[in-house]
Amino acid sequence: MYHHQNGSLERRAQASNGDIATNNVVTVISNSNPITTRLLGSPRSDHMPDNYEDLPLDFNPLVFTSLERHLPPHVINLSKDVKAHYMSNILLRYLPHSERTRMQKQKEYRQKIILNYPVDHFERWVHETKFRIMRPNTMNQYGAVLDDFGLENMLDKLMNDFIRPLAGVFFSEIGGSTLDSHHGFVVEYGTNRDVDLGFHVDDAEVTLNICLGTQFSGGELFFRGVRCDEHVNTETQTGEIFDYSHVPGHAVLHSGRHRHGARPTISGNRINLILWCRSSAFREIKKYQREFPNWCGECRRKKKERERVSIAATKEELLKRELKSAS
Template sequence: MEASVDRRKQPRAPTAGNGNANGVASAAAEEEEGELEEEEEEKLRLRLRANENHKPESYEDLQMQLEFSPLLFSSLEQYLPFNMLHVSRELKLQYMRQILLRYSPEGERARVKRHKEYRQKIILNYQPLHRELYTMHEANFFVPSFLKAIAENTEESFRSIMAEPSPGIYTFEMLQPRFCELLLSEVENFERWVHEKKLRIMRPNTMNRYGAVLDDFGFETMLEKLMEGFICPISRVFFPEVGGSTLDSHHGFVVEYGVNRDVELGFHVDDSEVTLNVCLGKQFSGGTLFFRGVRCDEHVHSESQPEEIIDYSHVPGHAVLHRGRHRHGARATTSGQRVNLLLWCRRYLFLCVYSLKNLQDA
């Protein structure tokens, strides 16, 4: 098994979106007034260090016209040269956009554009069944023990609700049964709608034939809050080596296993820094999650040590939190139906800015 480990990828453009696929191509921006002279374009540079005192602009209102995430522009702004910090927002935008365009492959931008249009079509037409799920209501979503631990926000309080069956794998009770039930019925409602409309649904990633991307049908803001308010505090304590407290984007989806669904999931690593995996139900047997230790890219296929081999049986409402690079897979769900909520948490904006600066310095 150790011979082959897939990198489980979301079918998306890593450099053009922010993991939330909120960028769309617009040729119009090129003809905007105040365009930079060609000569100046040659000098487009980012500073080595962020200017922490600079408060970046918001570009959210331009979301529909921009081919990159508004958040990416805000992150990048802190790295602008001093003389660019106080020019107009339009000029800053143009400066940053030209840098981004230089390093972002066109094919990926086109893919992000298509994804954005797909999402827009859904958001405009899909009628949610349980609207109360789309905004964060923590008292309705989470069990009290989880809320208490988060409110206390200490390593001790987190450990008091968690088991750590193997180093770096944390399990705990998290979601209320009622929330799981409603979310399952919302997902079913969405899938019914997709089927009725004869839409081609985009699956969560390259290894699933079933399941749905929650961010695509309205859950983006709620899941953002879940990551920021609940997963970042825990990751800050347990996953500092992957920037646990600075996770800045996510990919949220459900996977579905059972008869007429996916059966199992091969050995893989996730396209995330930190992964939250919560079982929503329903009733099932099998579906055990197996882990085989954390590896870097170069050693992802190496043998595992006996102490790294661990199995975990999903329990509805209970979460598993692990590093994306903690190699794992799921055994066959042999009867019933198993649905899990996955939140791949990333440091996408940070890594984007970092790789841009590296490319510039190369």
């Protein structure tokens, strides 16, 4: 343990990274605070940790949820904010000074972007200059195409390095691994903006929908099954009903042919970044496709129904033959 004497810290025993591990207790000393911070070496399996996703943290919230089980008895039942601060001090102890500086710079830069370059500034500039811009699509009256901000290269990298690897796993049957173009835009909902979004499918193979904020209620997405062009207006089956509530900073990745819409934003303002990702190879293949696609829910249902009818007819025919031969 470290001992504080005459304003200095004297090291009595040393473990890796400057920490002490004795009697199933890990001791960490903050450089800026001589007060000892301790964690239990063995987690408390009977403790239900808090969810830290709603706090502004420098580390992944899941790290705090996992680490909470190691908190000492005098800390574990304190408020979530206090526990988060306690654990942050421990985690920061393990970061090199250069990494801590980099994190702080990134945090300041993100805040600068949020304060100085929001979409409403762009809208205000458009209104004041009477500049004509291309709206995101035919359904949204507010928002902007991100290419107008010079973000095309950034979106290329987002699609190639992040979306395509995921889409290749989860949406391989609709060209997820061959995405080669995109249409990115920001949309706004709320006071003096669009209120909701009607039922539709996207002009995309795969769509990324990121909620940027800000404070709002309502605006839930509702999904009602994947459909091909021929069956886009067919009824929704029970197992196809799914609703999703937006959380700022969270994203949804879904098939562009997944029918969906957005319920009214009741209060506040909601801003979402949408990226439609397309595959020219998949679209070319679709032109020559004769059979019903397996990714369409209605096509699969009809195919199963045809198989059921065919099997029933075969069984009936076999039964007739057996009865005839028996007589």
